[in-house]
Amino acid sequence: xxxxxxxxxxxxxxxxxxxxxxxxxxxxxxxxxxxxxxxxxxxxxxxxxxxxxxxxxxxxxxxxxxxxxxxxxxxxxxxxxxxxxxxxxxxxxxxxxxxxxxxxxxxxxxxxxxxxxxxxxxxxxxxxxxxxxxxxxxxxxxxxxxxxxxxxxxxxxxxxxxxxxxxxxxxxxxxxxxxxxxxxxxxxxxxxxxxxxxxxxxxxxxxxxxxxxxxxxxxxxxxxxxxxxxxxxxxxxxxxxxxxxxxxxxxxxxx
Amino acid sequence: xxxxxxxxxxxxxxxxxxxxxxxxxxxxxxxxxxxxxxxxxxxxxxxxxxxxxxxxxxxxxxxxxxxxxxxxxxxxxxxxxxxxxxxxxxxxxxxxxxxxxxxxxxxxxxxxxxxxxxxxxxxxxxxxxxxxxxxxxxxxxxxxxxxxxxxxxxxxxxxxxxxxxxxxxxxxxxxxxxxxxxxxxxxxxxxxxxxxxxxxxxxxxxxxxxxxxxxxxxxxxxxxxxxxxxxxxxxxxxxxxxxxxxxxxxxxxxxxxxxxxxxxxxxxxxxxxxxxxxxxxxxxxxxxxxxxxxxxxxxxxxxxxxxxxxxxxxxxxxxxxxxxxxxxxxxxxxxxxxxxxxxxxxxxxxxxxxxxxxxxxxxxxxxxxxxxxxxxxxxx
Numbered sequence: 001x002x003x004x005x006x007x008x009x010x011x012x013x014x015x016x017x018x019x020x021x022x023x024x025x026x027x028x029x030x031x032x033x034x035x036x037x038x039x040x041x042x043x044x045x046x047x048x049x050x051x052x053x054x055x056x057x058x059x060x061x062x063x064x065x066x067x068x069x070x071x072x073x074x075x076x077x078x079x080x081x082x083x084x085x086x087x088x089x090x091x092x093x094x095x096x097x098x099x100x101x102x103x104x105x106x107x108x109x110x111x112x113x114x115x116x117x118x119x120x121x122x123x124x125x126x127x128x129x130x131x132x133x134x135x136x137x138x139x140x141x142x143x144x145x146x147x148x149x150x151x152x153x154x155x156x157x158x159x160x161x162x163x164x165x166x167x168x169x170x171x172x173x174x175x176x177x178x179x180x181x182x183x184x185x186x187x188x189x190x191x192x193x194x195x196x197x198x199x200x201x202x203x204x205x206x207x208x209x210x211x212x213x214x215x216x217x218x219x220x221x222x223x224x225x226x227x228x229x230x231x232x233x234x235x236x237x238x239x240x241x242x243x244x245x246x247x248x249x250x251x252x253x254x255x
Numbered sequence: 256x257x258x259x260x261x262x263x264x265x266x267x268x269x270x271x272x273x274x275x276x277x278x279x280x281x282x283x284x285x286x287x288x289x290x291x292x293x294x295x296x297x298x299x300x301x302x303x304x305x306x307x308x309x310x311x312x313x314x315x316x317x318x319x320x321x322x323x324x325x326x327x328x329x330x331x332x333x334x335x336x337x338x339x340x341x342x343x344x345x346x347x348x349x350x351x352x353x354x355x356x357x358x359x360x361x362x363x364x365x366x367x368x369x370x371x372x373x374x375x376x377x378x379x380x381x382x383x384x385x386x387x388x389x390x391x392x393x394x395x396x397x398x399x400x401x402x403x404x405x406x407x408x409x410x411x412x413x414x415x416x417x418x419x420x421x422x423x424x425x426x427x428x429x430x431x432x433x434x435x436x437x438x439x440x441x442x443x444x445x446x447x448x449x450x451x452x453x454x455x456x457x458x459x460x461x462x463x464x465x466x467x468x469x470x471x472x473x474x475x476x477x478x479x480x481x482x483x484x485x486x487x488x489x490x491x492x493x494x495x496x497x498x499x500x501x502x503x504x505x506x507x508x509x510x511x512x513x514x515x516x517x518x519x520x521x522x523x524x525x526x527x528x529x530x531x532x533x534x535x536x537x538x539x540x541x542x543x544x545x546x547x548x549x550x551x552x553x554x555x556x557x558x559x560x561x562x563x564x565x566x567x568x569x570x571x572x573x574x575x576x577x578x579x580x581x582x583x584x585x586x587x588x589x590x591x592x593x594x595x596x597x598x599x600x601x602x603x604x605x606x607x608x609x610x611x612x613x614x615x616x617x618x619x620x621x622x623x624x625x626x627x628x629x630x631x632x633x634x635x
Contacts, residue, residue: 053479055635078481089471093277094270105266106480130277146476 004067006031006154006186007052012061014047014210021047023210024061029203031153034180034187036197038241039207040251045190046086048207049156052188053083065154079107082152082185084143086159092132096123096142099131100149107150114149121145121175137168144175155179157189161196169196176200194241204241206248213248263482267490275460275494285502289452290509293445296571297514300440305361308408311374313388318350318368328392333366336419341365354415362411384408438602441514446598447570449503453529454536454564454590456502458557460495461540466553469544475635484634488625492537499533520600524607528600531617532593538621539589542628564590589620 005028014022022044029035037045050056051063054070054077062069065077090099100114118124121141126134134142140160147155157176161169177200179185191197197204198218205215214221221244245251259265275281312318317329319340324330338352350366369377377383385408386397396413398405468474477487510516518525543556567574567581568590577585585591596613599605 055475055479075481078479081479083476083479085472085476088473088476090473090476091270091274093274098270098273102266102270103480105261105263106477106482108261108263110261150480 005029005064006066007188008062008064008067009048009052010062010064012048012051012058012063014044014051014056014059016047021210022051022058025207025210025212027205027212027215029154029186029188031186032180032184033203034176034189034201035203035205036201037188037190037205037207038192038194038197038245039190040192040249043207044210045207046158047210049158049188049190052154053081053156054078079150080153082147082150082155084140084147084155084157084160086162088143090131090139090142090146092130094131095128096131096134097127099142100145103146104149109149117145117149120148120178122171135168137164137171140164140168140172141175144172148179151183152185155185155187157187159190159192161191161193169193173199194245198241206241206245208249214244264486264490267482267486268493271490271494272497275498281460285452285456285498286505289448289502289506293441293448293506293510294513296444297441297510300444305363307363307365308384308404308412309365309367309377309382310408310412311369311377311383311386312366313369313371313374313386316368317389318348318366326392327389328394329366329387329389332416332419338364338366364412385412439514441510442516442602443573443598444571445506445510445514445516446601447568447594449506449529450532450568450590450594450597451565451570452502452506453499453532453593454561456495456499457533457536457540458543458561460498461491461537462544462557463550463553464491465541465544466547466550469548469633469635470550472635478634484632485629488541488629492541495537496530496533500529503529516601518601520603520605521607521610524605524610525597525600527607527614528593528596528610528617531614531621532589532597534621535589535593535617535624536621538624538628541632542624545628545631546633548633564588567591568594570594589617592617 007027007029009025009027012022012025013020025044025048027035037048039045047056051058052065054065054074057070065073066080068077070077091102094102097114097118100117101111104110104114118127121144123138123141123145126138131139131142144157144160147157161172164172173196176187176189180187180200187201189196189201203215203217204221206213206221218241221241312329315327316324317327318333320327320330320334333350333352336352338350341349341351343349348368352364352366353361354364355361374383374386378386384398384405388395388397394416396409398409400406465474474487478484507516507518539560543560544553547553547556567577567585568588569575569585570590574582574585574591586595592613596605596610596617600610
């Protein structure tokens with residue numbers, strides 16, 4: 001990509017007490033790019049996303065959002081980021097539309113944008129439903145809707161489909177595919193579902209133990225790994241991300 | 256108008272109000288329960304009812320004379336005063352002596368013959384107030400001197416034994432019951448209940464709410480937006496204080512309707528004191544919840560702060576019964592300060608100028624705790 005990176009991560013390190021969660025990661029993400037951070041639990045994905053999101057500070061290195069660091073630009077940068085966490089529970093006794101209204105007000109947006117987003121995530125029929133009465137999939141779509149309220153330049157989704165059944169997962173994917181077609185939003189998606197990364201993202205970063213093991217487009221990743229080990233010479237190149245991950249780490253992604 | 260409706264502070268206030276009003280338990284515990292409590296305690300302590308006390312008489316039968324029985328002071332007393340003989344379901348005999356008293360409330364003494372061990376079991380179970388025995392015409396009374404009920408029974412009955420004429424002409428001394436407003440127990444109780452309601456409402460409604468939202472990662476989600484952090488806390492406290500006004504207003508209205516309670520002091524002083532008390536407890540609540548994301552720890556912290564104040568601050572009974580050395584400490588509790596101030600306005604006609612200093616102290620407590628809480632506040 002030739003355009004200027006909307007997210008630039010430069011040699012970032014982060015430790016928590018004795019755990020070295022992120023060890024020298026470099027990453028550039030460009031406008032409209034959908035990037036998957038793929039790795040098992042504890043790989044450092046969420047810490048990296050939290051640093052990009054500005055709620056954790058790197059111990060070392062630099063993170064620039066649209067060319068600006070978080071320090072001194074927080075108010076401005078919050079307006080262009082959308083976020084959906086792995087497990088956010090909204091206020092149980094608020095109705096779906098009221099929840100959207102609440103979050104829209106943080107961006108100075110009104111009812112009209114809430115209506116648009118409600119349609120976008122396909123929850124018009126649940127407009128008057130209390131959040132507590134929504135299914136897991138519907139709640140996740142609501143979380144996605146909340147993240148899209150401000151038409152973000154950068155969308156950060158931390159394991160958005162974890163715990164959802166296949167049907168609900170596909171519904172979330174459909175919304176994200178529509179978004180990709182219709183906007184120049186850049187997406188960072190953390191997941192440990194190979195299929196999710198393959199279906200949605202045009203750039204995949206495989207992380208383990210706080211470092212990037214491999215990154216590239218899906219064809220790049222599957223095509224270039226053949227000359228690495230003797231084992232690969234014997235068995236041929238990996239056929240999918242799952243096999244690639246086992247080759248790189250000796251483990252399954254879900255372990 | 257539309258701009259105002261879309262403002263984040265207004266939407267946060269709306270969200271908090273909706274959350275509160277849509278929870279039936281909140282309405283019950285916040286509004287119905289204090290009214291029920293004032294009704295129950297007010298009736299119990301305002302209208303003096305007749306009381307029944309149970310007295311065990313140890314040893315040989317002192318209730319009914321059988322052939323060959325020697326003289327008994329207790330039996331003579333009961334027979335002379337025509338204590339009614341009763342036969343229980345199990346055939347056991349007892350005597351019942353009713354002493355009427357229009358002013359202090361009548362007392363019915365029930366005497367049962369039993370052995371020492373049975374009497375001790377009954378005493379432990381709370382079925383007896385006093386144990387008596389007689390040796391060579393000398394009566395001994397056995398009871399826990401620390402138990403006010405037992406002590407009162409002893410004082411009343413031993414006096415009756417010495418002066419049986421009281422049965423015919425009770426309360427010879429001139430007793431003039433005080434029933435004017437401000438001197439009844441309910442006048443003492445209602446201001447205390449209002450203050451306790453404010454404390455509990457802030458502790459659970461602000462502290463617990465913040466901790467719960469933090470544990471649900473909702474705070475983390477909110478601060479990922481351009482939401483102004485102070486707006487979140489201001490909205491939460493505004494809704495809670497508004498609710499406290501409604502709760503206190505309803506309790507006051509109910510107390511006026513049923514018990515004829517009135518505010519004898521300055522109403523603006525009451526409003527000032529009520530607001531400063533609310534701010535004090537809201538500040539403490541923010542401080543209490545500033546760092547933890549575990550609701551179990553939150554429960555413990557809230558109980559740690561509120562329970563001692565509830566017991567010691569003179570809500571249900573005067574704190575002057577506690578040891579003298581503890582009073583200076585108790586008087587410094589925010590709930591004591593608030594209850595004393597509000598009670599003063601209700602029943603001692605305290606004026607505006609007299610509440611300025613304590614109100615300022617309470618405001619300062621609120622501001623200091625709120626500021627410290629905000630400094631230490633963990634949003635994620």
